[in-house]
Amino acid sequence: MSEPVYRRVLLKLSGEALAGDMGTGLDFPMISRVCDTLKECVAMGVQMGLVVGGGNFWRGAKNSGGRMERARADHMGMLATVMNCLAVADVCEQKGIPVQVYSALSMPAVAELYTRRDAVRQLEQGKITLFAAGTGSPYFSTDTAAVLRAAEIGAEVILLAKNVDGVYSADPAKDPAAVRYDAISYEEMLEKRLMVMDLTATSMAMENRIPVLLFALKDPDNILRVLRGERVGTVVGTKTP
Helix, strand or coil, X not given: CCCCCCCEEEEEECHHHHHHHXXXXXXXXXXXXXXXXXXXXXXXXXXXXXXXXXXXXCCHHHHHCCCCCHHHHXXXXXXXXXXXXXXXXXXXXXXXXXXXEEECCCCCCCCEECCHHHHHHHHHCCCEEEEECCCCCCCCCHHHHHHHHHHHHCCCEEEEEECCCCEECCCCCCCCCCCEECEEEHHHHHHCCCCCCCHHHHHHHXXXXXXXXXXXXXXXXXXXXXXXXXXXXXXXXXXXX
């Protein structure tokens, strides 16, 4: 087995990706494939932190359509991420993979309250560490939560596994002429307002100089390819290589 190019990573899984072709809810065969891949990552000696989105159940302000108070709608989105983290954790445990679920919101019956020190300790012990409930505050996306946790735990890279296979010049679902970038700088992404991550997440990643690799989760083995140093998806960094 080849040596990984990263030793500690933050993997962000979109909720939609966990729904697979169903679009909503949980596609357990897909989650099982993801967990099999995570098991291989741990076997490679990679310390894996995970943030999971909640878009397969509820997307705060977008789903509420202005009919709910924003903070309450966002808290519902945080609960959706908790459900997803519990599902991933359960499938991992069925496969004998040690996991620890942390929540940014206090809910001791289902998850430990997040602290950076405890999370780093679990990572060092080889446990897959899941960070649920976003940042714990409304008005922040789970992409921002992923960058925040990556900075806190000292992750070398953020792996952004979504339902698109990279950063495009436009929405490829709407513009057939959209071009995919192999690499792009944070500055260019902000200038062109390419909404791969929200502006807060992009700015935070740039400030902390954490590279982001965006690729499609449709093939979970893409995670292993990235860890082996293969070129997959789009690299976002401080400079375009």
